[in-house]
Amino acid sequence: MNKLGAKIAISVSAVILSLLVCLLLVSHFFLRPYYLHQTKQRLLQISQELADTSTENLPRKIESLNQQSDVAIVVVPRSQSLDALNEYASHLLARQGVSLNRFWITAEVIRQLDSRHSVNKIYDQMKQKSSFYVRYITKGNDIILIGISLAHMNEIIQMVNQFNGLLFTLALVIALIWVWAFSRRITKPLDQLKRAAQEIADLKFQQVAIQTNDEVEELARSINQMSQKLQQAHQELTQKNQDLKRLTADVTHELKTPLALIQAYSMGIKDDLDDGTYLDTIISQAERMSSLIDQLLSYAKLEQDPLHLTLCHPVALWESCLAQHRVIFETEKITCRYAEPPQPDQWQIRADPEKLKMVFHNLLRNATKYTDNGQIKIHWSAGEQHLFLHITNGLARETKHLNHIWKPFFVLDEARDKGRSGSGLGLAVVKTILERHGYSYNVKQHGGWITFTIGMTLVPLTDQN
Incomplete structure (x- = not known):
């Protein structure tokens, strides 16, 4: 795997591991409070419905709630003693299939009901590995007990964390395999583009065939166009360099003859060999050179x-x-x-x-x-x-x-x-x-x-x- 693929794999793995750790921590510290909060809200909603129900319709409402939900609702009169009250409440709960090892309505609960009309209590059932969450409310001279059984959260949280650990480990392995394949799919054309760029830098104008239907393919097309245009510009520059060399040789050839004639006839004048035509020849050759230079200047200005x-x-x-x-x-x-x-x-x-x-x-x-x-x-x-x-x-x-x-x-x-x-x-x-x-x-x-x-x-x- 190349550097870019390794970076992608490490980054994605780090994100997945961080997410796993966060989920495990959230499950460990916040799942139980959240579960209790949701249970409390549910009991609060049911108690509000019962409080809003008239006394005549109350039995029918309680029977309906007992059948439709997993809560246990019983009504006990307050006129009894605490022992009789607890015995009667346990009997009613047992008739609904709720068997409790630890359950007792205390005098403190009665005093709290007198002051604020609702009390929440949790009764730990010890070896049954469950708890019984109860909300007491008063309606007239009766106490309404609304209870729901809760499994022990610590063991559930531990099981959930173990399951999540296995699940996320599997997800991490799958993600790594997917990231490797995906990064390979991305980096392979990038490797081609890198090699093509190196070839272009060495004046070997290559074309790459990449079909990814994304920005990488657009980049490949741009590099192909750049390679083509650079090749064309390089060929034109090479041709212009050759033309310049040929032009230099041609200009040299064009100027060599008149310069040689001017030199020869000048030497003839110096040696008193002039027959009266030497100066005319020098002037004509100078005019020829001047004309050629003027034409070159005009051509350069075009x-x-x-x-x-x-x-x-x-x-x-x-x-x-x-x-x-x-x-x-x-x-x-x-x-x-x-x-x-x-x-x-x-x-x-x-x-x-x-x-x-x-x-x-x-x-x-x-x-x-x-x-x-x-x-x-x-x-x-x-x-x-x-x-x-x-x-x-x-x-x-x-x-x-x-x-x-x-x-x-x-x-x-x-x-x-x-x-x-x-x-x-x-x-x-x-x-x-x-x-x-x-x-x-x-x-x-x-x-x-x-x-x-x-x-x-x-x-x-x-x-x-």
Whole structure:
């Protein structure tokens, strides 16, 4: 038995033992007085009934009480001598089956009756191991004797205490067995929860299966939820640490080349090797580094900048961004086929317009840079609660690790030609902004085409006012 089970068993046993001792003490000291008090009250009630009964109805009342209860009631006249009075009373009691070894009405009893009209007496019958409790009352010129036999209380109390001792010993044994089983039922799931908590502390995220239909089961569910969420948070943290390491390596890679060029051309100037282009190269590489740092700062601020949400028309925002890219399409000789949606003004979303424009511009720049066949296809689709924008461009080669495309510095051009691939932050910016809005995003590649889809939550017409 574990510590908690032992505590429960000891506590319950102590309570039962304390109750047993208290009951034995109460029985020993208070049972006899209580029994005598109840007997006295009973005789007092009967005597009150007889006192309230008229003289004509008294014999009938006495006969009724003698038949219905275990008391003996006799009436003796006071005109007799004490000897005659006692002999007559004993005779009447004997006729009711009450045989007494010790019984005597004394002159003191008669004097007390004259002064207060009622007297209580107990006659110990010695070897008969009983007593005779009598209440005397006067009614007219008669003395009414109301008596009841009492067994000797000391022996009864002793027997009761012995019986209670045996009974409570048996109850204690049964209680201990029950407490052991019950505490086992309680502590067993608690042991499981303790082991699960230790496993979670060791980053071994376990689930416990406990069905007790009580608070322990609710606690188990809470621990399971905590384990699940901690596991998810741990995985996310691990992934973020890996992303941070990769980001550090990528930033180092991005800065290494311009720094090396700046150093090399600076040494060339120092050695008088400048042909008139060295400073231009240094300036361009410095601008490239500055641009990269600005992009990194902007990307870092995205999760901190507050969103200024407002109702807006996403199609109108998209078409304004698309119009700005028309010149690039003409310059790059890219064919863009855009399917305008019917009644676009009916679609409204709650978003930050400036942040959403960043998403649209980055998606357009990404499609422009990576189209292999010089074609871009764009169309809209809508469901009951969501609006989807699909942007497709040609991509002949199969992209490895397509699910990594949303990560910072991941570029499709493995040669990392900056004239084409850029910094690799564009889709990471798209992902961050969409997640902050609670919008969905995905990418699929099939048959020489790659399609980016973003899903925006529509605002119902009833909520647009």
